[in-house]
Amino acid sequence: MRYTLRQLEVFLATAHFENVSRAAAHLSMSQSAASGALKELESQFEVKLFERAGKRLRLNELGRQLWPRVEALLAQARDLEAGLLAHQELGQLKVGATLTIGNYLAVSIMARYMAEQPGARVQLEVANTRNIVDRVLGFDLDLGLIEGEINHRDLDLLPWRDDELVVFCAPDHPLAGRERLDDDDLRAATWIVREPGSGTRQTFERGMHGILPDLHLLLELEHTEAIKRAVETGLGISCLSRVSLREAFRRGSLVPLAVPHRDFSRAFYFVLHREKYRSPGVERWLELCRASTAPG
Known part of the structure; x- marks a missing residue:
């Protein structure tokens, strides 16, 4: 294999922050090490993944095409690592919920999820529909629970409950x-x-x-x-x-x-990025939501 997971992590962090220094800080690396990893990744395949705009590095067309695939690959790698370290399948889950769902429905589902799998961690972010959708699009959340209808080519919108x-x-x-x-x-x-x-x-x-x-x-x-x-x-x-x-x-x-x-x-929906890996934890969360019998 001609690339390393660390190189891919640097690529993703740079794509997110549009700056190598901030990407390096996020990954607890030196700037020179991050720059070297990114340069090596590009030179190994004789490609360019970013365009420089002032002090910012923006993904070019090839970089934009690779971003979701790299994100999915690293998500699977993190899921495998979590399973090996913690001897569990579900691992960490990052869920976004709109205010109504987050305040009145999601907490009880989170409690059931964590009770089933001691040691599993759930991060619940509560915001409005627009912000949750943006966070799913940016691969910052594994899935969102939203109240509004959206239409985006990179997202799957799945009905949940009325x-x-x-x-x-x-x-x-x-x-x-x-x-x-x-x-x-x-x-x-x-x-x-x-x-x-x-x-x-x-x-x-x-x-x-x-x-x-x-x-x-x-x-x-x-x-x-x-x-x-x-x-x-x-x-x-x-x-x-x-x-x-x-x-x-x-x-x-x-x-x-x-x-x-x-x-x-109206209906409540699940929103997921089409290119993001759906871990066993994501699938189990969806099952618990669908099985929920709370009136509403």
Whole structure:
């Protein structure tokens, strides 16, 4: 074999940071050692993998074609190493989840995963749909659990489970107790909503098609709990996943509002890079998610 795994690690780190010094620091190498490994990799095959743009090194076309294949190869090597060192198959898993899924569903799945395999490690990153997708595209996450629909040629989007958004308010709000709301009620209301880029916001805007420009959006917040607290204090009404509202409805601190003529149904999805190696840990995580019977 004419290349080493270390050379491939330097290639990937340089592709990620676009700088040899930062790549070397990330790999705990000297800059000269990293530069030498990259130069040797290119000279062995008489190719160039980067173009210099000022102080940055950017992948050329050949480098871009190799990136996902090298990423997949190193992922398999890391998985093999983890199995040899820890005598286990699942190893470390890096999962991204959107706020609703991360806060209300993913933690229980993570607990089951780790209970099955003592010593297995899971890193759970919680962000909005746009950020999770970007992290999967950049090979920073093994998989993502998202609320929004995306379409990208490098990603696989797999359905997981159904969900719906619910319009809600505080129990002493003037709209509480109404049998149903019409579009005039929705236009007259003051809204507290999720930020652009979130799957919840995407579904909300789709459900409000035709009247969206007429809505009074008072606040845009990144966290569902902050939105719930704001609604509880009477600042306005909102629309969030039923999964995130179940406990508040049970306590009576928030109440649902019926808007039957508006469609707020949606699905949760798995998102994975098509070129990334799917380890036994990834496959087991998907199985646990699909087997989950939590209502929602």
